[in-house]
Amino acid sequence: MTEAVEPSYELFIGGASIPSSSGERQTLIDPANNRPLAAVARGHADDARHAMEVAQAAFEASWWASDDGARRGKTLFRLAQKLEERLEEFARLETLNMGKTLRESRGDVGFVVRTLEYAAGLADKIQGETIPVPGARLDLTLREPLGVTVHIAPWNYPLLLAMRSVAPALAAGNAVVLKPASLTPLTALALGRMSKEALVPDGIFNVVPGPGKDVGETLVADARCRSVSFTGGGTAGRRIAEVAAQHVVPATLELGGKGPVVVLPDADLDRAARGVAFGIFGNAGQMCWAGSRLLAHESVAETLLSKIARIAEKYALGPGVAEGVEMGPLVSREHLESVLQFITEAEASGAKVVAGGRRATDAPLQEGNFLRPTVLSQLPAPARVLKEEVFGPVLSAATFTDTDDAVRQANDTRYGLFASVWTKELAHAIPLARRLESGMVSINEAPSTFPQTPFAGFKESGLGFEQGIDSVRSYTRRKNVLINYSLPKPKN
Numbered sequence: 001m002t003e004a005v006e007p008s009y010e011l012f013i014g015g016a017s018i019p020s021s022s023g024e025r026q027t028l029i030d031p032a033n034n035r036p037l038a039a040v041a042r043g044h045a046d047d048a049r050h051a052m053e054v055a056q057a058a059f060e061a062s063w064w065a066s067d068d069g070a071r072r073g074k075t076l077f078r079l080a081q082k083l084e085e086r087l088e089e090f091a092r093l094e095t096l097n098m099g100k101t102l103r104e105s106r107g108d109v110g111f112v113v114r115t116l117e118y119a120a121g122l123a124d125k126i127q128g129e130t131i132p133v134p135g136a137r138l139d140l141t142l143r144e145p146l147g148v149t150v151h152i153a154p155w156n157y158p159l160l161l162a163m164r165s166v167a168p169a170l171a172a173g174n175a176v177v178l179k180p181a182s183l184t185p186l187t188a189l190a191l192g193r194m195s196k197e198a199l200v201p202d203g204i205f206n207v208v209p210g211p212g213k214d215v216g217e218t219l220v221a222d223a224r225c226r227s228v229s230f231t232g233g234g235t236a237g238r239r240i241a242e243v244a245a246q247h248v249v250p251a252t253l254e255l256g257g258k259g260p261v262v263v264l265p266d267a268d269l270d271r272a273a274r275g276v277a278f279g280i281f282g283n284a285g286q287m288c289w290a291g292s293r294l295l296a297h298e299s300v301a302e303t304l305l306s307k308i309a310r311i312a313e314k315y316a317l318g319p320g321v322a323e324g325v326e327m328g329p330l331v332s333r334e335h336l337e338s339v340l341q342f343i344t345e346a347e348a349s350g351a352k353v354v355a356g357g358r359r360a361t362d363a364p365l366q367e368g369n370f371l372r373p374t375v376l377s378q379l380p381a382p383a384r385v386l387k388e389e390v391f392g393p394v395l396s397a398a399t400f401t402d403t404d405d406a407v408r409q410a411n412d413t414r415y416g417l418f419a420s421v422w423t424k425e426l427a428h429a430i431p432l433a434r435r436l437e438s439g440m441v442s443i444n445e446a447p448s449t450f451p452q453t454p455f456a457g458f459k460e461s462g463l464g465f466e467q468g469i470d471s472v473r474s475y476t477r478r479k480n481v482l483i484n485y486s487l488p489k490p491k492n
C-alpha cells in the first residue's frame with residue numbers, strides 16, 4: 001500500500017496542485033500524539049477568488065454543464081470506482097489527520113463511494129415538467145445547473161460531509177469550490193487530485209483549504225457563488241447565511257444537535273445500551289447527531305445506566321490506525337480542553353460521574369488527545385452540558401416518568417437534529433416519534449444514515465437538507481419556458 005500521508009499538500013485549483021498566493025503553509029498535527037503530520041498550503045482570500053474565477057470559466061467552457069447527464073454520470077461512477085480501489089489509503093489518511101479509528105474511516109470512505117454512485121445514477125434523470133396552460137401554448141420547465149456552488153465542510157467527517165453535498169452538486173452539472181476544515185483538509189485535497197484522473201474537467205472540482213473567516217467568507221461573498229452548503233457550528237453557520245443573504249444566495253446549513261435517546265420501560269436493555277454507547281462514543285462523540293442526552297424510564301434507568309457504564313469502561317482507546325482500537329483521540333488539544341471543561345463544570349455543579357470523566361493517562365496515550373468515554377448523571381437542570389453541544393464522548397443521563405414527560409424533556413432544546421426511541425413495542429414508538437421535534441428519528445437504531453435518506457435538522461439544527469432523491473435536483477434551478485404556437489391570424 002502507498003504511504004497515505006505525503007509531507008506536503010498544495011491547493012487544488014483548475015485541475016492542478018498549486019501553492020497558495022502567499023506561499024504560507026500550515027502544519028497539521030496528528031491528534032494521536034500531537035506531532036507534526038504534514039504541511040498544507042494555507043489559502044487566503046486571493047486564492048478563494050482565483051478558485052471562483054477558474055470554476056466559473058470551467059462551468060461556461062467545459063462540456064460538464066451542457067451534457068445531458070450521461071457523461072457526467074459515467075465520470076462520477078469512474079471517480080467512485082477509483083476511490084473504492086484506494087479506499088484503504090484514503091481511510092488511513094483520514095484517520096491520521098482526524099484521529100477516528102480505521103474502521104470508522106473505512107465506513108466514511110465507503111459512504112463517499114456510495115454517495116458518488118448514487119449521485120452519478122441521478123445525473124441523467126434531471127427532468128423538467130410540462131404544465132397545462134390555456135390556448136395555443138406549451139409551457140415547460142427546464143432544470144439547469146446553478147453555476148458555481150460553494151461547499152464548506154467541518155472536521156468531524158472530513159471527506160464524507162464534504163462529498164455529500166459536492167457529489168450531487170457535480171451530478172447536477174455545477175462547478176464546485178470546496179473549503180475543507182483547516183484541521184482536516186487532506187482527504188479532500190487527495191480526492192480533488194483523483195477527480196482529474198477520473199476525467200472530471202479541469203476547474204470543475206476545486207479544493208481550497210484556508211481559514212474559514214478568510215477563504216470561507218470570500219467564497220460565499222463572491223458574486224459568482226450561486227449556492228452555499230455548510231456543515232459546522234451555529235456561529236459560523238449564521239455568519240455564512242448573513243453573507244449569502246447579501247447577494248440573495250441560498251444557504252443550506254447543517255448545524256449542531258443535542259440528540260435525545262428515549263428508552264421506554266419495555267426496551268431490550270442490552271440492545272439499547274449498545275445502541276446508546278455507539279450513538280455517543282462513536283467517532284469519539286464528535287458527531288452533530290450524537291445521542292448525547294439519555295432519557296430512560298425511571299423503572300429501568302439504574303439497570304440501563306450500569307450496562308452503559310460497563311460498555312464505556314471496556315472501550316479500547318488508542319491511535320486510530322491501530323487495529324482493534326474502538327475509540328481514537330479527539331481532533332485537537334484545544335477541543336479536548338473544551339470537552340473536559342464541560343465535565344469539570346458538571347462535576348462542580350453536583351453531577352455524578354458514572355464512567356470516565358478523565359483523560360486516558362496510560363503511557364502511550366498521554367501524548368494524544370484521548371478522553372475516556374464519559375457518562376454523567378444527576379445533572380441539575382441548568383447544567384451547560386445538558387444544553388450545549390459538547391462534541392465529545394460525554395453522555396448526560398436523566399430519567400422520565402411517563403410519555404408526556406419524555407416528550408417534554410426530549411424537545412426541551414434549541415436543537416432538533418436526531419432522536420432515537422428504544423422499545424419492543426412499535427405501537428409505543430411510532431406515536432412518540434411523531435411528537436419528537438427532530439429532523440431524523442431512529443427506532444431501535446443508533447444514528448444511521450444512507451446516501452438515499454434525507455439528512456436534515458429542525459429548529460437551530462439547520463436549514464434545508466442533504467442526501468436523498470432530491471439532493472441532485474436541489475443543486476438545479478427551474479426555468480419556466482412558455483411557447484405560443486398559434487398561427488398568425490390571416491390578414492384581410
Ligand code: NDP
Pocket residue numbers: 152153154155156179180181182183210211212213214215216217231232233234235236237239240254255256257287288389390391
Ligand atoms: P466551525 O463551524 O467553526 O467550522 C466548520 C467549517 O466552517 C470549517 O471549514 C471552518 O473553517 C469554516 N468556517 C468557520 N468560520 C467561518 C466563516 N465565518 N465563514 C466561512 N466559513 C467558516 O466549526 P468548528 O470546527 O470550529 O467547531 C465549532 C463547533 O461547531 C463545534 O464545537 C461543534 O459544536 C460544531 N460542529 C458541528 C459540526 C457538525 O457536523 N454539525 C461539525 C464541526 C463542528 P476553519 O476550519 O478554517 O475554521
